[in-house]
Amino acid sequence: MPIYNAPIDDIKFVLHDVLKAESHLSTISAYEDTASADLMDQILEEGAKLCQDVLFPLNASGDHEGCHYENGVVKTPKGFKEAYKLFSEGGWCGVSADPEYGGMGLPALMNTVMQEMICSANMSFGMYPGLSQGAYEALHHFGTDAQKQTYLPKLVEGTWSGTMNLTEPHCGTDLGLIKTKAEAHKDGGDAWSITGQKIFISAGEHDLTENIVHLVLARLPGAPEGVKGISLFVVPKFLPNEDGSVGARNEGVSCASIEEKMGIHANSTCVMVYEGAKGWLVGEPHKGLKAMFTMMNAARLGVAMQGLGIAEIAYQNGVAYAKDRLQMRSLSGTKEPNKPADPIIVHPDVRRMLLKGKAFNEGARALAYWAGMMLDISEKHEDADVRQDAEDLVALMTPILKAYLTDMGFEIASEAVQVHGGAGFIREYGVEQYVRDARIAMIYEGTNGIQALDLVGRKMPKGFGRLLRQFFHPVMEFIEENQTDDKLQNFVFPLAKAFGKLQQATAIIAQKGLKNPEEAGAASVDYLRQFALVSLAYMWAKMAKVAQEKIESGEGDQAFYQEKVQIAEFFMTRMLPEADARFKMVLAGAEPLMQMKTEAF
Numbered sequence: 001m002p003i004y005n006a007p008i009d010d011i012k013f014v015l016h017d018v019l020k021a022e023s024h025l026s027t028i029s030a031y032e033d034t035a036s037a038d039l040m041d042q043i044l045e046e047g048a049k050l051c052q053d054v055l056f057p058l059n060a061s062g063d064h065e066g067c068h069y070e071n072g073v074v075k076t077p078k079g080f081k082e083a084y085k086l087f088s089e090g091g092w093c094g095v096s097a098d099p100e101y102g103g104m105g106l107p108a109l110m111n112t113v114m115q116e117m118i119c120s121a122n123m124s125f126g127m128y129p130g131l132s133q134g135a136y137e138a139l140h141h142f143g144t145d146a147q148k149q150t151y152l153p154k155l156v157e158g159t160w161s162g163t164m165n166l167t168e169p170h171c172g173t174d175l176g177l178i179k180t181k182a183e184a185h186k187d188g189g190d191a192w193s194i195t196g197q198k199i200f201i202s203a204g205e206h207d208l209t210e211n212i213v214h215l216v217l218a219r220l221p222g223a224p225e226g227v228k229g230i231s232l233f234v235v236p237k238f239l240p241n242e243d244g245s246v247g248a249r250n251e252g253v254s255c256a257s258i259e260e261k262m263g264i265h266a267n268s269t270c271v272m273v274y275e276g277a278k279g280w281l282v283g284e285p286h287k288g289l290k291a292m293f294t295m296m297n298a299a300r301l302g303v304a305m306q307g308l309g310i311a312e313i314a315y316q317n318g319v320a321y322a323k324d325r326l327q328m329r330s331l332s333g334t335k336e337p338n339k340p341a342d343p344i345i346v347h348p349d350v351r352r353m354l355l356k357g358k359a360f361n362e363g364a365r366a367l368a369y370w371a372g373m374m375l376d377i378s379e380k381h382e383d384a385d386v387r388q389d390a391e392d393l394v395a396l397m398t399p400i401l402k403a404y405l406t407d408m409g410f411e412i413a414s415e416a417v418q419v420h421g422g423a424g425f426i427r428e429y430g431v432e433q434y435v436r437d438a439r440i441a442m443i444y445e446g447t448n449g450i451q452a453l454d455l456v457g458r459k460m461p462k463g464f465g466r467l468l469r470q471f472f473h474p475v476m477e478f479i480e481e482n483q484t485d486d487k488l489q490n491f492v493f494p495l496a497k498a499f500g501k502l503q504q505a506t507a508i509i510a511q512k513g514l515k516n517p518e519e520a521g522a523a524s525v526d527y528l529r530q531f532a533l534v535s536l537a538y539m540w541a542k543m544a545k546v547a548q549e550k551i552e553s554g555e556g557d558q559a560f561y562q563e564k565v566q567i568a569e570f571f572m573t574r575m576l577p578e579a580d581a582r583f584k585m586v587l588a589g590a591e592p593l594m595q596m597k598t599e600a601f
């Protein structure tokens, strides 16, 4: 039986000791009352209980049972409706939503924390409220007052849910090819008639809520070709009445089928058909894609948390199994003489796999929560310059987090299967589900290859390196401040070396990419990984410094802080060297990829 224990102590360490979230956020007037460490802990502990006791017990059963489709109706697996009721009644759909619409108004950072735990406990479940949050953000940013009044309170209380309809059969990455059209509605007024087919729509149809609010990309009459001619529409499954209640069925909206798929079986992935459905424009005409992309940072950070969430639960189950399973004797001599063999956790290779999970999870958590906190600062800080700097950092780190955390979510899940040996491949033990569930996060919300292109093509050159400076400067400052501290040599020295190579790689890509964009494209994935590893090294160096300070002061749980130093050492010696290899791949350039003729493949 799989287990999940929310890593509360590790989360608190990052929130309070490393990021000092209260001191950064409670000075912002919007968070004056909601960013105290006590309140964060209270939310964290309540959220952890919900994830462990309500969502997690439905994870394996939801995977086995999946969603069922019949005549346009989708049934979620047993227990999901009750769990969703508890979830929404507890206010969890609106953790960081605007109090004006019924939200808790907590920092988005707390949402990031919740997303991690929800995705560990039950990623499929988490996608239902996750998609609603995307719809909430779109309407909150771009909706008219009337649209906000109609939809936001319902999305926040969770009685209505949301979806994002971008993909069509012939286009996923290249949304400029969208064909769904909006025409004047026969009823007149401000409604549009939406016609087209959308595929792979998560939570497009289900039985958890009384209404579903679809956000749909479509083209207005005479719209320019390509991405500059796409508009965003709100298309509800049931038309809202004047008093806000659910009205008549929006006749043109239907779910034609759901997909059979590799993982996230308990989340419905729908073919949505719009045949003259009633929809209303959200934001300006032809600016739909821009509106979608404005919310991308938050949405992509959400998907990054799926990677981390899965890696965390996979790691936990790997550890539990490795402590229990007895095979062979330790190479350094018997450890458990009263047992027929030693537990496999004594073996160096098993430790390598588990420590990779632990070092990734804790480093990635620090990086993601840092981005979550900067997202709050970028939106709510009173000082426009501070907001801009934070926005630049978030924009830079978003593709790195999305791609690296989801790539590693899959890898760590696969390592957990390996730790289990044959049992890992068997359903009953539960870990094979994590591999299957993790795989999609590398694909949706922009494939990881596209994230890498976003990093080298958009984020790197923007403002002549303005975004890069938001990361490079604090790293340089940290290195300068700590390079003479003997206790930090094991961390600052490798960080400085890897950071130097990252700067070199950046300069090389910028130079070569200007002459030949294929050079930037060819380097992109390796550069992103190199960047991610240096980012985690920075986080681990910071965490090691905090832990050393606690050890020196004798404050708190000393074993806990000693362990942090040891994991930091593992990261620097066993994971960071990959950045060197990635650097070499960046240097290899485009030729090895592009010289071969297509016919030769």
Ligand SMILES: Cc1cc2nc3c(=O)[nH]c(=O)nc-3n(C[C@H](O)[C@H](O)[C@H](O)COP(=O)(O)OP(=O)(O)OC[C@H]3O[C@@H](n4cnc5c(N)ncnc54)[C@H](O)[C@@H]3O)c2cc1C
Pocket: 164, 165, 166, 167, 170, 171, 172, 173, 174, 199, 200, 201, 202, 203, 261, 269, 440, 443, 444, 445, 446, 447, 448, 449, 450, 453
């Ligand atoms: C389970 C599931 C849930 C989903 N949920 C939603 C949802 O809720 N809403 C929604 O709108 N969509 C959703 N999607 C769709 C998803 O976002 C797309 O599948 C994804 O964006 C990729 O598009 P595609 O499948 O058309 O692949 P393609 O765009 O055909 O890409 C195929 C491959 O080519 C690569 N590629 C394409 N162009 C380039 C390029 N220029 N440079 C380098 N590589 C390139 C891609 O990286 C990828 O590896 C979902 C998909 C799945 C499977």
